[in-house]
Amino acid sequence: MSISEPSSIRLHTDLILQGAEAQEAFGQCLAAYLAPPLMIYLEGDLGAGKTTLARGILRGLGHQGAVVSPSYTLVETYRPGDFALHHLDLYRLGHAEELEYLGLEDLCDGSGVLLVEWPERGAGVLPAADVRIRIDHRKQARALGLLGESAVGRQIAEQVQAALMSEKLL
Template identity: 45%
Template structure:
């Protein structure tokens, strides 16, 4: 599928429950290998959305922000989920030292918050989720970047 046919979906997220529900809806069609980029200002809901995705994939516990650890792994039946938060990365070269490329494999689903901090070290996203403030609510812009991402986007419409 050519990138010119890729589409964008914009939805309002009135509260935390709507963000979690959107994460669950996105998770419904995810299959590894898959890379999700999550962008937006601090507090825009990237981790909340990630929680919806990770819990919908079968994780029963808490989903915490990996701000200090850089990555939180979740081993789920038949899939490895890696949740990255690159906010504290000062130089993309730091990711090379942590073996970043090893996380992106054929059995992994990688959710990457602040992907711009890893520029040049990360694979392209299949789906880009951009969260923004809309008054007291949030808004999500979902952009397909691959055929796999487009299938997820089509399922959300």
């Protein structure tokens, strides 16, 4: 699938991850292909491992410090390398319009990558996703769906899929 296909065509990859370590490893793999500007939606129930995946992405970008859930602060910004990664958790957002008070316009200035947990809470205000990642509980494992929604998102999904296949993880 090439990135020149119409935007209605999306690339989707599914995999089963056994434990938090596997989720972090997937995040590290994904990190190798991230560059701004990029919008990533992280979807899943409470406790699905969205912040665990974010921790893996940050580790893959070289961040060595703590990675905390932005459940109460709503936004945590990290600068692990050449660009900022903004991790948003919109679970406690009352209305999508509150994103303006969080400085969404500044966060979306094109110089960073945004990881957004609970993106449906920002519907109508939040920019469209380039990449959508869905995490679902599967007993002791997690089912993860990676969906490239924009041209750049599809390119990332293709690269991650190829990397996982070369490691025989798919």
